[in-house]
Amino acid sequence: MTQKTDHILEARNIKKYFPIKGGIMKRTVGHIKAVDDLSLSIVKGETLGIVGESGSGKSTLGRVILRLLEPTDGRIYFENEDISKLKNRQLRPLRRDMQIVFQDPYASLNPKMNVQELIEEPLLVQTSIKKRIREEKAISLLEKVGLRADDRLKYPHEFSGGQRQRISIARALSLNPKFVVCDEPVSSLDVSIQAQVLNLMADLQEELNLTYLFIAHDLSVVKHISDRLAVMYLGRLAEIAPKKNLYENPLHPYTQALLSSVPSTDVLNRRQKIILKGDLPSPANPPSGCGFRTRCPKAHDRCAVERPELMDAGEGHMVACHLYA
Amino acid sequence: MSEPLLQVKNLKTYFYLEGKKVAKAVDGVDIHVHPGETVALVGESGSGKSVTSLSILKLINKPGKIEDGRIILNGTDITPLSEKQMAKIRGKEISMVFQEPMTALNPVFTIGNQLKETIRKHTRVSKAEAERKAIELLKLVGFPRAEDTMKEYPHQLSGGMRQRAMIAIAISCDPKLLIADEPTTALDVTIQAQILELLNEMKDKLNMGVLLITHDLGVVAEYADRVMVMYGGQIVEETTVKNLFLHPKHPYTQGLLDSLPSLEKEVDRLGAISGMVPPAYDFPSGCRFSDRCRHVMEKCRTEIPDLKPIQTGHNVRCCLYE
Known part of the structure; x- marks a missing residue:
């Protein structure tokens, strides 16, 4: 199946489950749902930033999109071609167009x-x-x-x-390449060096007309380099929007808390902090309904039973939260 | 103003490397911390901030050596103290919270064990009393099921919870000074906010002085009262937090702030500082920042400027202000 769009990459209903083996027979006793039914698309020439805490599945997503990891389910289209079922040999020519920069330059x-x-x-x-x-x-x-x-x-x-x-x-x-996944490329660098590398990446993008999927946990860095942003929580998208909308008008309670937690150097205008209780739940045993409800300050009864789907809030702003349904 | 709790005067810690190289990791640092005050020591990797904190606790091993300087705690000079005497001060008078709680906690003992060990080492209390105090401390730092946590091992806790346990151990003997060395660097931002709030709360409750060592200027802006910027083993700028972020004077501080992407403002390009931090055995002969400085002058290459006040409570080490 092919279709004409300006998307360089499209991921539809991606699932990546890692089996948990247990017992002496090493049978599968459960699954880590690293990416759980996630869809997104990336427009040619843009930078899509993905933010999320450790364990949110952002790195797994980056690798599944490049077919460095096999998706459990879902389809990936690169330049309108379905690459989710291609064999390694068939993938090889595509590898020229899709590259990755890893976090740790000491290990890679x-x-x-x-x-x-x-x-x-x-x-x-x-x-x-x-x-x-x-x-x-x-x-x-x-x-x-x-x-x-x-x-x-x-x-x-x-x-x-x-x-x-x-x-x-x-x-x-x-x-x-046409498309580069950048998986925390500046997280291990000092700020003055980080700025040098970020500037370099922006220059190269312009010069070579690259499309980036930029994965990072540092919200200020992602904001600086991205055109659009996706917020991940427990393997799912909480919110995706053009950068300006996301930072000026975050809709999802998780995005709001995340943004308010970033320590700010603005000593004159202090942001009100939303301090979340507890940790990220285990992706092996996610809560029923909305994954965020265990830490959400605005959770209500419906959140425990029904999983919120991503819905349109206008101007390309999508949010998965019952508050807006 | 009250008597400073900690005074560090002209601290020099050098490392003697192979090939007769001497790394001047800390080279003439002065610090003072008052009770109830958070002083941040900020700098990039290799600036000497961690070696400074370890020197205060006299935890420097060969090939490193504290060459010079005095460390005065509550009016007493602790520089000449023996290892045995220092052991009584560490964990009691001065405590430390490290960056990586998984390596700082002992993996083969339960949280309860490690807490009780510290309490019993420094105070004369019965086992039952130590147990009671340990549970109380765990509750204080936010473990809802403290009795169960006592029996758990570090690997059973998440990163944020381990750091809470570290803080419980650090404050268990009511220290006067807490050194927090990158306490939240390994944590996610929502967890970081929890831990920093907790540290602040404990500081107020126990009226501790806190020396916060970090590379994160956002953390400094939100949690410190005073800040010292370190570069090349020396303090290059020292002032109140407000002053530093509103009126940074040293070109290095200015460069750092410009290179920081921010949530509030939108810039096309970040103002990067060219080059990189020189290794501690190969500093430029004059000002240590001279090779990377935008405003470098002839005399910067030959003389090391002194840390001088440009106004009350604002000290800068730079030839521009001489």
């Missing part, structure tokens, strides 16, 4: 490869470009991400965290 770069080899590796796997051209390409990529051509013979341990993340970005961009 092979310590035994030098920078040149790291950046060339995707070209070697995916293309038959000659060695000399590969080298030229690696140098131009290094310069593009703000490193020097002389750095290409160094190894990852010789670089700082920020520089390593630049190498990861150069590596992800080596095949001229």
Whole structure:
């Protein structure tokens, strides 16, 4: 099935359940519902930010969308082509167009490869470009991400965290992808370095016409880089909206609490904090009805029985909460 | 103003590395904390803020050494104290809450065990009395089923709950000074808000002085009274929280604030600081920020500026203000 839209990627009713094995027979005794019936689409050239706390399923979603993890159910369309059932071999050409930058640049770069080899590796796997051209390409990529051509013979341990993340970005961009999943790319960096990398990512997006799915737990960072934002809670979307709407008029009680919890450097206007009680429930045993009701200051009877569906609140603002039904 | 609870004077902690390299992790730091006051020490990785806190507790091991300086707690100089005497102060007079509660708590003992151990070590109470006090403390820091929690192991608790348990242990002997080293960095933002509120509440209740070590300027803005910005092992700016965020003077502080994305205002580009923090064994010879500074002048390269008041209660270490 194909359809014409300006969506580069569309995910429909994605579910990703991880089995929990127990007993001596290692039988499946339950499931962690990391992503539970979630749909979203990403427009060409935009940055969609995904925020959520640890355990909300945001990283799993990023990996399922790239088919690095098999979805339990649901469909993924990349450039209007259904890729949810493609075999690994069929996926390989698509990998050029879809790349990922991981959180931890200490773990995601092979310590035994030098920078040149790291950046060339995707070209070697995916293309038959000659060695000399590969080298030229690696140098131009290094310069593009703000490193020097002389750095290409160094190894990852010789670089700082920020520089390593630049190498990861150069590596992800080596095949001229259209779509990049950025999974907490700046969370392990200091603020001054974080700003450098965020600026770089914004420049590259403009120059190369990239589409980003930007996953992070830091709401200020996500707000800065994104056009639209999705808030995840227990594997589901709580709210999705253009950035301005989400920050100025958050509808979901969880989004409201989340935004109010971010410590602000505005010493003159103090925000009223909504302090949530308790922790995120276990995704193995989510509450009935609305997943957020156990911590929600506005929960009522209906929330325990009926799961709220995502509904339109106008101007592309969607919210899953019974308060607005 | 009351007598300061903690005074650190000209603290220098150096690490002697291979190849005769000397890392001046902390290089002439002065701190004072009053009872009931939260002083934040803010800086990026490698600025020396954690080494400062460990030095105050004299927890520096080889190849590190406290080279110089005095640490005065409640009018008594604790610098010359022996390891045995320090053990009586740690956990009693000065307590510490660490960043990662999973590594700070002992995984093979129950929460109750670890709480009672601290209480019995520093106060002469019976086992039953310690048990009662431990349960009371757990209730105080927000464990609704404190009696059950006593029997639980750290791995059975969530990150936020473990940090609550850490705080219970830290305040168990009514310390006068609490050092909180990145207490919420490992936590989600909604949990962070819970823990910071709890720390604030405990501070008021026990009239403790708190030295809050963090890299998060938002946390500083919301929870500290005074703030010290650290760079390259030195304090580069020191003032009230309001002053720092409204009138930052040091180019490094200004750069940090510009590089911070914020929920309130919308900017196209973040004002990044170029370059990176130099390693502690290879500081520039003059001002340690000179290599990254926008306003660098000739003399910045040769002389280290002093930390000087530019107005009452606002000290800056920068040649621009000399």
